[in-house]
Amino acid sequence: MSRSMDLSYILNHLGEDRERYFGAVAPPIVQSSIFAFPSVAKMREGFRDELGRHVYTRGNNPTVEILRRKVAALEGAQDCLMFGSGAAAMSAGAIACVSGGDHVVCVARPYSWTRAVLRDLLGRFGVTTTFVDGTDASNFESALTDRTRLIVLESPNSMTFEQQDLAAVATLARERGIRTLCDNSYATPLNQSPLALGIDLVAHSATKYLNGHSDVVAGALCGSAELIGQVFRGPYMTLGAILAPHDAWLMIRGLRTLPIRMQRIAATTAAVLDYLQAHPRVRHVYSPRASANPQLALTERQLHGASGLLTIELDAPDVAAIERFCDGLARFLMTVSWGGYESLAFPVCAVYPQDAPLHPAGALPLSLVRLSIGLEDADVLIADLEQGFARL
Incomplete structure (x- = not known):
């Protein structure tokens, strides 16, 4: 969580800019798929920065943007993308970090759809994955090859709750130019701060505690502006697994508590x-x-x-x-x-x-x-x- 602002400010005020929305205390649901421009020049500017501007809700929507800012601040991240599920967030993070022929190291018992995207989907395109017992950080080092580009973590996992020493794995990866992606769904940003320990990308099944009311399926991916930009320009815009404005509004309400x-x-x-x-x-x-x-x-x-x-x-x-x-x-x-x-x-x-x-x-x-x-x-x-x- 960002130390420059308090938790109550993040949950109750950050990103809401109420003067833009008639002073409404609850943010509006901007249920528009497209956004109009007054000139060709302004439209051209929008196309140059679809992550920062409002062009098409598949890229950036005002209601979803409010939620993005809050979740990013909770994780102490520069930016965040919201997805239609936690599986989509983990998949996009992984896909953005590898190319054909690359190697991934992953914890032995990840969420089943994390295993599926690594082994079954990316495996079809020449990406190989080694699954290791992550309770011993040395197992990650032993599994590395000269083609390793990503380490996937889930700490704790959501069935038997094995953890990884996140700081140790982050140090190991950074020394070798390998990216790290951690599923932080169990702990929430309140109870664990992977980015502060050196992890590059943090994902959530926001369906769980972040929303907290069993009425939204959502995912979040947090990290540096550079990495989130790469994910946005790659799998996020390509695959289109976005969060709808109404679901984002429900999540904003869920985050309050x-x-x-x-x-x-x-x-x-x-x-x-x-x-x-x-x-x-x-x-x-x-x-x-x-x-x-x-x-x-x-x-x-x-x-x-x-x-x-x-x-x-x-x-x-x-x-x-x-x-x-x-x-x-x-x-x-x-x-x-x-x-x-x-x-x-x-x-x-x-x-x-x-x-x-x-x-x-x-x-x-x-x-x-x-x-x-x-x-x-x-x-x-x-x-x-x-x-x-x-x-x-």
């Missing part, structure tokens, strides 16, 4: 974490702040605060028992995604056939259930989990 939402979620999560760590039917709790986390020291050094995402490994004899546990939950909604106001449960077994083994070869155990803690009271959520354990 980001600090108090995260404070409430962190406090509730701490209570739920204590309960789960002591429960006899929980074999393991995955969380950056779990007492058994081998990276707890890195958590304390690198994360400024807590999030609401954790995963439990149930002591269950079979998939049917896991289903009974999940089906017994009433306050936790069973669905994908995370980071909204409501508490959610995502059972890994749901993506497998019912008769699948608990421990598929080369995959996560089917006894894992990811929980996203929302804004409910801790005792309500704990009582709901008790219902599930009773059926287990």
